Amino acid sequence: MFQKIEELILEVENFKVESREELESFRIQYLSKKSPLTDLFAAMKTIAPEERKNFGLKVNELKNKAEEKFRALAENFGEVAKDNGPQLDPTLPGEPITIGSRHPVSIIRNHIIEIFNRIGYAVAEGPEIEDDWHNFTALNFPPEHPARDMQDTFFMDDEWGMALRTHTSSVQVRVMQNSKPPIRIIAPGRVYRNEAISARAHCLFHQVEGLYIDENVSFADLKQTLMYFAQEMFGSETKIRLRPSYFPFTEPSAEMDVSCNICNGKGCNVCKYTGWLEIMGCGMVDPNVLENCGIDSKKYSGFAFGMGIERIAMLKYTISDLRLYFENDMRFLGQFK
Ligand code: PHE
Numbered sequence: 124m125f126q127k128i129e130e131l132i133l134e135v136e137n138f139k140v141e142s143r144e145e146l147e148s149f150r151i152q153y154l155s156k157k158s159p160l161t162d163l164f165a166a167m168k169t170i171a172p173e174e175r176k177n178f179g180l181k182v183n184e185l186k187n188k189a190e191e192k193f194r195a196l197a198e199n200f201g202e203v204a205k206d207n208g209p210q211l212d213p214t215l216p217g218e219p220i221t222i223g224s225r226h227p228v229s230i231i232r233n234h235i236i237e238i239f240n241r242i243g244y245a246v247a248e249g250p251e252i253e254d255d256w257h258n259f260t261a262l263n264f265p266p267e268h269p270a271r272d273m274q275d276t277f278f279m280d281d282e283w284g285m286a287l288r289t290h291t292s293s294v295q296v297r298v299m300q301n302s303k304p305p306i307r308i309i310a311p312g313r314v315y316r317n318e319a320i321s322a323r324a325h326c327l328f329h330q331v332e333g334l335y336i337d338e339n340v341s342f343a344d345l346k347q348t349l350m351y352f353a354q355e356m357f358g359s360e361t362k363i364r365l366r367p368s369y370f371p372f373t374e375p376s377a378e379m380d381v382s383c384n385i386c387n388g389k390g391c392n393v394c395k396y397t398g399w400l401e402i403m404g405c406g407m408v409d410p411n412v413l414e415n416c417g418i419d420s421k422k423y424s425g426f427a428f429g430m431g432i433e434r435i436a437m438l439k440y441t442i443s444d445l446r447l448y449f450e451n452d453m454r455f456l457g458q459f460k
Contacts, residue, residue, distance in 0.1 A: 124166070128181045131159060135189050140196050149196070153189040160186055224460040228329055228448055231436040232311050235331045238355045239309045242348070244333060247308040249294035251315075255284030257293040261415045262372040270371045275317040277326075287315035290429060292372060295334040299416035304423045305337040311432070322444040329432040334408070336418065336425030342375070342407060345426035349379055349405060356435065357384045364399060373406025373427055385441065393441065400438055403430035 135153055140146050152158060163182045170178045225233075236246060249257075255266070264270045274289035294310035311331045318324040335344070346365065353361045361384065365377040380401050383394035390396040405428035410420035433448055440459065442448075447455050 124170075124178065125181060127159075128163065128185055132185050132188055135185065135192060138192070143200050146193070146196050146200060150193055154193060158189075160189070224457055226448075226456060227436045227440060227442070227459040228432050230459055231439060232329065232331065232432050234356065235352075235430075235432070235435070236309065236311060238352055239331075239333060242351065244307050244309045244335075247294050247298050247310050248312060249288075249291070249297050249310065251288055251313055252279075252285055253288040253293045255286065257296045258286060258288050258290075261296045261412065262292055263409050263411050263415070264371040268371065270369075276315050277317060289316055290314050291330050291332045292427070292429065295332060295427060296412075296416055298334065299336070299413070299418055304418065304425075305335075306425070307335050307337075309333045320446065322446065325433075325445050325449065327449075328445075330429055331432060332427065332429035334425060334427045336408065336413070336423055338423060340407075340424045340426060342426070345405060345407065345428070348426075349403070349428060353379075353381045353402075356439070357381055360387070362388070365405070368404060368406075370404055370406055372409050372412050373404075374409045376404065376406035379403050379405055379428070381438075384438065393438075402435060402438070403428050405429070 131153075138149055138153075140149055153160065160182070163185070167175065167179065167182070240246075258276075259265070259268075259271060259274075276289045277287045279285040291310035291312045291314060294312065295308070298306060298308050298310075309331055310333070312329065313327060314330050315327055316324075318326055320326060333348075335348070346363075350363050353363045360382075362382040364380045366380065368376045368378045370376040378401055380399035382388040383391060383398050383400050385391050385393045386398070388398035390398050394400050405426065408425045408427050413420040413423060413425070433445055436442060436448075437445070
């Protein structure tokens with residue numbers, strides 16, 4: 124065995140290398156998995172214990188000789204030896220760092236906030252996990268009220284009826300409890316509904332709701348405010364229409380449509396040939412809600428409204444499927460810079 128190693132050391136020393144090909148055969152012959160080194164290291168455990176140390180030293184000598192020779196030769200051929208890490212070419216162009224863009228929901232949310240900021244609305248926020256009272260009861264739909272069916276959500280099994288909020292009207296309740304009129308706020312935020320995910324519905328979406336309370340606030344104020352919003356968002360030619368509707372927390376209640384900004388009201392597949400697009404719910408705050416929140420309903424009145432941000436963004440950008448917002452596909456998201 125020892126003699127065999129000596130011979131191999133001599134072989135390594137005398138090996139003539141004149142080309143890159145020969146260098147490669149040297150590597151395969153003496154340093155690869157197929158080289159005698161592999162067998163010699165494997166044979167270690169069969170060597171008698173008292174000889175093992177010397178045997179090990181010899182095998183390592185062979186290994187070091189082969190590696191040194193390989194490194195020196197590789198440098199001669201202008202190559203960096205493989206075990207010296209990857210080759211570095213500082214003249215190559217770098218990896219480009221791509222710049223991200225805002226999510227369309229964020230762009231539209233910021234736009235809505237900015238439009239209402241201009242007429243004196245402040246931003247209010249509240250918890251996404253809400254108790255039953257703030258999300259439903261204070262808003263005039265107590266337990267067992269049939270209107271609760273319209274807003275099913277994810278409930279926790281506890282004594283306070285904690286649940287993921289179905290709208291940011293709960294934030295309006297908190298603001299009314301904690302401040303005195305005049306109140307002029309918008310509440311942007313994430314909301315939840317127990318709905319199957321499809322092109323038109325999702326269990327998670329974003330809303331901006333608004334609330335204005337003062338003395339002598341009328342339905343005319345509501346209409347003027349929402350018309351201002353519609354024209355700022357969709358263009359100065361935009362028309363609005365209010366259709367009677369029902370919400371437990373407003374009386375009277377309405378749905379607001381804007382004239383279709385794609386066909387200018389002529390009729391197309393986005394507005395389903397009606398010329399109108401529904402964008403939000405609104406109404407005069409029900410006196411019961413004011414009283415529930417500690418506001419004198421004889422002295423004060425107010426209006427409220429609420430819209431889905433995804434819906435507004437779909438109409439602004441003609442996006443046809445709600446699921447696109449949540450898939451994080453860069454090809455989609457990169458279009459809204
Ligand atoms: N909270 C209602 C919803 O989520 C929207 C709304 C707000 C309607 C305020 C009227 C007044 O559907």
